[in-house]
Amino acid sequence: MPLYLTDDQAMLRDTARSFMAGEGAIPKQLRHWRDKGCGDGFGHGLWKQFAEMGFTGILIDEADGGLGLGHVEAGIVLEEIGRNLTPSPFLTSAVAFVEALKGSAHAGRWYPGILAGETVAALAIDEGPKHRPEAIEMRAERWGNGFKLSGRKQFVVHGASADVTLVAAQTEEGTTLFAVEKDAKGLEVEGVRLADASIGARMTFENVEVDADAVVGELGGGEVVLSRVLNAGRTGAAAELIGVGSAAMDMTVDYLKQRKQFGRLIGEFQALQFRSAHLYSELEIARAATLKAQQLLDEGSDQAEAMVSVAKAKAGRASLLAVQEGVQMHGGIGMTDEYDIGLYMKRDRVLNELFGDPAYHADKVARMKGY
Known part of the structure; x- marks a missing residue:
């Protein structure tokens, strides 16, 4: 399959992007619940809005009340979640847990609550x-x-x-x-x-x-179901990492266009231009690998598991590069809580560890290939 979105998928991306940038944006959600000391770390009201938008039913079959879509569509939502650092249980509940229950008697017990944005799973x-x-x-x-x-x-x-x-x-x-x-x-x-x-x-x-x-x-026989759950979770985490890295890069490029040093915009310095171009290339490669993994999962391909690990490793490394370059190019203020770039670095660290870091997945791919 071609490594780009269909018209319907592009429409979903535009819808998710608008919603996350509005209702799920950083100042409105992450900082609010963090500073409030919330024991959940996210707003249940926003989780219900996810349901109203239909996001929670993306991977649930139409026969069970969902949209019957696939991992590509779930990844579209997750990339926008990463782009805005939107705190929500979408990855664990509407992706990994939903995948675990497919074909199970438990689906009738838990799917309705997930579809309504009332149930949280871990x-x-x-x-x-x-x-x-x-x-x-x-x-x-x-x-x-x-x-x-x-x-x-x-x-x-x-x-x-x-x-x-x-x-x-x-x-x-x-x-x-x-x-x-x-x-x-x-x-x-x-x-x-x-x-x-x-x-x-x-x-x-x-x-x-x-x-x-x-x-x-x-x-x-839990290994069969667990493999399916982990593939869904890892691919979803990779998509969210792409969102984190892309937003960090965009934020950094905007800063390069505004900050002056020695009477010149720092974005005019060739060394920073080279680093920005390298970062862009790495993120695009990671995005392509992640989309390929999602497509293989949706096809039920026996090559999906290896590509999932490739995507998780590549997305993790690209996102790490993005947040590190972002903090460095911002200078000392990049480490202050006032600037959002530091929040992206923190999210990157958690997502990189979730479902296995780049080293784990590089080793996994090597073993699968006989090394």
């Missing part, structure tokens, strides 16, 4: 300091007609606000996924403010009892 996968889904140690032991979950999870984005959390654990049969509701007995949730002012959580499971119906997918 993913509890990581247990150590880095993303390692292949090293899950949390246990789920049989108990009566259900299971008891014991262990700890961390870096659970929106975990403190979640109505339901998708939890990965080990059973006798193998890796299994569970949908655990927020009021489950024995579940302790500690909200933690992340570097970008969003709220993550550390979760402790002390013999948390769930019935057999809590299993998502097949017992012991």
